[in-house]
Amino acid sequence: MKITLLKDFEAKTTEGPRLLPAGRELDLAEEKARALIAAGIAEPADLPRPYLDRAGELVIPLNCPARFKWWAGGQSALDTLRELFEERAAIMEFDGGLPRDEAERRAAEITGYHPQPRKTKDTDP
Incomplete structure (x- = not known):
């Protein structure tokens, strides 16, 4: 599912934390995308x-x-x-x-x- 970040977000990656800026579009698994939307961190991109x-x-x-x-x-x-x-x-x-x-x-x-x-x-x- 494609989402757009509404605010800066620190993502946990295998290489350590990574700061993703507001406005960045991501294509995530639906479960993860819906969790970010529910938290008010992202919105559907489409x-x-x-x-x-x-x-x-x-x-x-x-x-x-x-x-x-x-x-x-x-x-x-x-x-x-x-x-x-x-x-x-x-x-x-x-x-x-x-x-x-x-x-x-x-x-x-x-x-x-x-x-x-x-x-x-x-x-x-």
């Missing part, structure tokens, strides 16, 4: 994710991972938009070669999420 439709509206599929379901105690819709913003900004910066500020500006246009300005030495009180 579930649909929230997305923005053609009109720019946030769509959260009913069969998406539980952490996106704000109506059932999951994270807020604003947090989900922040994740979509960060994902798009990272893609434009690292894969597209845009400077970070430009990538974030464009991601904000796409998602409608506008993060708080980062503090710099010049703006710190």
Whole structure:
């Protein structure tokens, strides 16, 4: 069963402990995968994710991972938009070669999420 780690996880291997980073996709035996899902360490990798439709509206599929379901105690819709913003900004910066500020500006246009300005030495009180 394919899962995605939600947080860093220290796996016990025959060669000793190994740290696996959050976001890593693994293909495990179903019993082990279900144990990590039940513990809140992972989620099934094949579930649909929230997305923005053609009109720019946030769509959260009913069969998406539980952490996106704000109506059932999951994270807020604003947090989900922040994740979509960060994902798009990272893609434009690292894969597209845009400077970070430009990538974030464009991601904000796409998602409608506008993060708080980062503090710099010049703006710190």
